[in-house]
Amino acid sequence: MTIGALLRQYRLQAGKTQRAWIGDVISPSFYSKVEKDLTRISAADLIELLRQNHVKIATFFKQLDYQTESEDNLKKKIVAQMTDAYYNFDIKRLKEIKQTIAGSQLASKNELMLRVNSILAIIDGTKEKLSAAEIQQLKNKFFNEENFDWKTIKIFLNCMVFYDFASDMIITNKIFQQFKDSDNDNIQFIVLGILINMISMCLEKDKYQEAKQLVEKSHEIHTQPLTCFNKMTLLFLENIINYHFDPQQVYLDNCARQIEEFALIDMTEFSKQLQKIVQEKTGGNLG
Known part of the structure; x- marks a missing residue:
């Protein structure tokens, strides 16, 4: 069964019209084409439709005919x-x-x-x-220190936690040197993500000087629409680091403002994690 046909089946079982089923996720005319398999729905919109209509994602995908896609x-x-x-x-x-x-x-x-x-x-x-085998798979998957590409740095971004701190720092610096001047927004997004992870690891180990140097590196990468989220996160971390070296309320106020901005764009859980960082690393009161 195709995605369109399966969506139609679930909708009819729920006794809903197309308009009631889609809410404000997508337009009725577009959804009509989705059900007829005349166009493809994005992954984000599909997930939102399923969540909005209380359809379990795992159950839905198990019922798909994987040969049709x-x-x-x-x-x-x-x-x-x-x-x-x-x-x-x-x-x-x-x-x-x-x-x-x-x-x-x-x-x-x-x-x-x-x-x-x-x-x-x-x-x-x-x-x-x-498992030990899975960790070894991760370590063996891409490790070519002299010549990274966008696929290998993306894997590294997700797997940094499985390396020791020193190795992470060496690889992070090599990736930054190779890609800091890239004109590919997707690559810059990943590089900034790696810097965020590395700075977070530095803060966990109270290595504030190393964290400050990494923040300074991030300034060399220009802000683009695709990198705004990472740049906002880096700005938050920079204020945490600044407060460590110069504990002024203005840095906590900046953190509070950034946490509020993440909450406003529905990054609620992420904003809660940032709140925890403020409490753990500064003990200060957010204004």
Whole structure:
């Protein structure tokens, strides 16, 4: 069964019209074409439709005929779900996605399972969520220190937690030197993500001088629409670091403003994580 046909089946079972089913997610004319398989719905919109109508994501994808969609498209949809769940710290959804992958016949099944297991381990903050074999797979997957590409740095971004601090710092600096002047916005987005992770690790170890140097490196990468989220996060971390060296209320006020901005764009769980960082690293009162 195709995505369009399955959506129609769920909608009719719920006794809803197309307009009631889609709410404000997409336009009625566009959705009508989706049900007829005349156009493709984005992964983000599909996920929102399922969530809005209380349809379990894992159950929905298990019912799809995987032969009707290309391996690449299905993989992109599943990865999009993982990304959304990761930024919302939604462990329940990640476990549902894991069940979906486990029940699939995808050729990339092992790769996707490794990815979702890695994300769960990252959120949990412990390597113990992964087997020794999985950790070794991650270490062997891309490690070419002299010549990275966008695929390898993306993998590194997601797997930094599984390396020791010194190795992470060496690789981060090499990646920055190779790509700091790239005109590819997607690469710059990943590089900034790596810097954010590395700075966070520095803060965990109270290595504020190293964190400050990494923030200074991030200033060399120009802000683009695609990199705004990472730049906002880096600005927050910079204020935490500034407060450490010069504990003025203005830096806490800046943090509070940035936390509020993330909350306003529905990054509620992320803003809560930033709140925790402020409390742990400054002990100050947010204005």
